[in-house]
Structure formats: C-alpha cells, structure tokens
Amino acid sequence: MATAEHKHPNYMAIFWYLAILTVVEIAVIYMPLAKFTIGVLLCALALGKAALVAMYFMHLRFETRTLGWVAVTPLVIATLLVFLLLPDGFAVVKKTVGVKAATTETAPAKH
C-alpha cells in the first residue's frame, strides 16, 4: 500500500508561534485595557492558535477545500448558538430584575 505523503511543514516554527501566542495571551490579561478589548484580543489569539494547529499540525492546509468547510462548520454553529441563547438569557435577567422592582414597589403600598 503506497502512502500519499505530503510535505511536512516546519513544525518547530509552528511550535514557537504557539508558545509565543500563549505568552501573549497571558500578558494581555495583565494589560491595562478595557474589559471588552481584552476579550476581543483573547478570542482573536485563541482562534489564531487553533487555526495554526488545524492548518499545520492537522495538515488541513494540504487537504481539499471542502474538508476545510467540514472543519469550520462546528465553529459557525457554536458562534450562532451563542447569539441564539443570549436573548433568552437576558430576557430572564430582565424578568428577575422586573419582579424585584415590582415587589419593592408593592411593599410600601401594603402599609
């Protein structure tokens, strides 16, 4: 059985990129930045690291494009799910806050 062997990329370079990006991630949380900015930076760094692992360690870069779509689909689904869940979550928060406000309003009326 012949094996279709693709060229091996420079794995040590990928290793150093991943190590450096991890150090940057840890450095970011100590930076005096807005919470939102830190969040965006951390998400970007994590996605960058994940992309490096998938593209080079998992050889996705050397596979057909369709296989890439198979790999990306779960990420799209998970991202969509966050936006589907958030309105419901915030609605519950609003409701609880509303109930609390209502009880504090009705409480003095009893007297």
Added chain:
Amino acid sequence: MSHVASMHGAVEPAESPLTPESWGKLGMWIFLAGDAVGFGTLLAGYGAMRATSADWPRPFDVLGINLTAAMTFLLICSSVTMVKALEWLGKGDRTRTRVLLFMTALGGAIFVSLQAYEWTHLIHRGLHINGNPWGASLFGTSFFLVTGFHGLHVTGGVIYLLAMMRVVKRRPVPAASYNAVEISGLYWHFVDLVWIMVFTFMYLL
C-alpha cells in the same frame, strides 16, 4: 492509492473523495467535526450562562492560571512530538516513531494527572459541581463539565496512542501504519486545539 479508493474509483469515476488517500481520515474528520459541535455547544452554553449571570466569579482569581498555563504548554509540546512521530514514520524509522508516540502519550498522562491535582485542590477550596463560595453555582457545574469532558478526551487519546505504538510495531513495513498514525494524530491535535479554546474561555477570559 489504497485498495478501497481504487475500488471506489471503479464504481464512481466522476467523484473525487475529500481525502483521496484514505477513507479513514475522512471518517476521523467527520467524527471530530461532530465532537467539535459537542465542545462548541458546551462552551456556547457556558458563555451564555456567564454573560447573563449577575454574580459569576472571575475565573482568573478563583482558578489561578500558573498550573494551567504549564498544562497548555505541555499539550503543545505533545502535539510537536506527535507530528515528529509521523515525520519519522514517513522516513521509515519505526523505533523513533514509537519513542515519540510514547512521549506524546506520556505528555497526555501528565496532563491528566495535573488536572486531577488541580481538581482536588479546587474541591478542597470549596468548588463543587453544585455550588461554590464565590458566586453563581453554575460556575462549578460548567467548570467540571467542560474540563472533565476534555480530560476524558485526553485519557482516551493516551490509550489510543499506546495502541498505535503496538500497531506500528506489528505491521510488516513502516508505510503500512502511516495512515493509521496520521489519523490518530488528527485526534490528538484536536484535543490540543480544544484545550486552547477551553484555556482561553474558562481560565483567561
């Protein structure tokens, strides 16, 4: 071209498979995509619960990141030994391949051990699956669920890699186990990839 692929070619000449050299690889990719939906759902649920909770503890303060940063580094290193194992197998050196596969499995075993140590430590400090001293009880629930699900994947991966050492030894020529080792590598790197996400979303953010 493998036997299966050539047979497939005879039946449907017009179709070009996604992974022409191995159906097993396609199978693993589809399994991983499904598994990624599982992890994605857990993390999305985590994000939604946390975003809408009034008293979610700041993970960074409660969990600490020194140990987990070291664990992250360990998994990255084990991914490197995994790709090196495959590279040496391609060059026909089965002994080196098996040593590197063993180092990869060892990295995974140390990772799970450190996770067990971390869990024990946190449980002693009061982090439980149904409550904790710092705030929202779902914090503990999601922490143990997500890191536990990942830890199980690492444990499964260690067993898988040890089995692959045996496969490499028993098959007559190095090329005969190349595909199987590459497929096991896909699983191992996926576990590393998921940890990158878990580390960012559950520890750093």
